[in-house]
Amino acid sequence: MSELAVAYIFHHHQLLVDHNLQLPRLLEFDPNQFLSTGDRVIARDLLDLEPIPEGYQLVPIRQLISQWTKTEFEQASRAVQLLEWRRNHRFCSHCGYETHVHKREYAMVCPNCRYHQYPRVQPCVITVITRGEDEILLAKNAKASNNIYGLIAGYVEVGETLEEAVQRETFEEVGLKLKNIRYLASQPWPFPSNLMLAFQAEYDSGEIKLQRDEISDARFFKFNHLPTIPVAGSIAHAMIEHVLHGHAQWQSSHSKN
Numbered sequence: 001m002s003e004l005a006v007a008y009i010f011h012h013h014q015l016l017v018d019h020n021l022q023l024p025r026l027l028e029f030d031p032n033q034f035l036s037t038g039d040r041v042i043a044r045d046l047l048d049l050e051p052i053p054e055g056y057q058l059v060p061i062r063q064l065i066s067q068w069t070k071t072e073f074e075q076a077s078r079a080v081q082l083l084e085w086r087r088n089h090r091f092c093s094h095c096g097y098e099t100h101v102h103k104r105e106y107a108m109v110c111p112n113c114r115y116h117q118y119p120r121v122q123p124c125v126i127t128v129i130t131r132g133e134d135e136i137l138l139a140k141n142a143k144a145s146n147n148i149y150g151l152i153a154g155y156v157e158v159g160e161t162l163e164e165a166v167q168r169e170t171f172e173e174v175g176l177k178l179k180n181i182r183y184l185a186s187q188p189w190p191f192p193s194n195l196m197l198a199f200q201a202e203y204d205s206g207e208i209k210l211q212r213d214e215i216s217d218a219r220f221f222k223f224n225h226l227p228t229i230p231v232a233g234s235i236a237h238a239m240i241e242h243v244l245h246g247h248a249q250w251q252s253s254h255s256k257n
């Protein structure tokens, strides 16, 4: 008997799961309908007007993250990014012709000029900043509707090193200079197609000065007196745990609790 394929079926950053939050498993599937994203992992978008199957529901991906293992998260992340890329590259960016899907590679090919469009990731730096032995800088995103304090993050610009991006983002958003910047870990983050590159750094100089359209509040908090931080499963959570407890949680699977 052949193995079941794990199906990721998306609808606007929501995913089809059963009432126990488990993904559908299929014995047979139509390869024209599903994109194969790896070994027995398949994905597609829910079609317009397609009914939700009995016993299933659509749940926002962000809500599922804390339930998933690291492998499930990585599979979902890959599936959502490949589908999004395919959706956004239906036409050639060079000459405007309608593209088709490459038979073997992840590429959208232009039949007119032969231009190949490949999936791209956006490198994004995220930094956990400490001051002294027991203080951490946490910031509240101006666009967020919740009360979560997270880390300073931003996209790497063309021509910049990762360390320069860390310094620039921190200076722009909170007006601080950093020292001892070092790489910690990375995580693909499918909102929409980022590669989060985690850094740790120490406060060097400056007074906190907020970039108001990005950050509504930022402060150094004592380790034993933290506000609400990002959910388990996010790299920000693992980074904060790392500075508080000195061990890297992202090396094990995402917590199931």
Ligand SMILES: [Zn+2]
Pocket: 092, 093, 094, 095, 096, 097, 110, 111, 112, 113, 114, 115
């Ligand atoms: Zn073309």
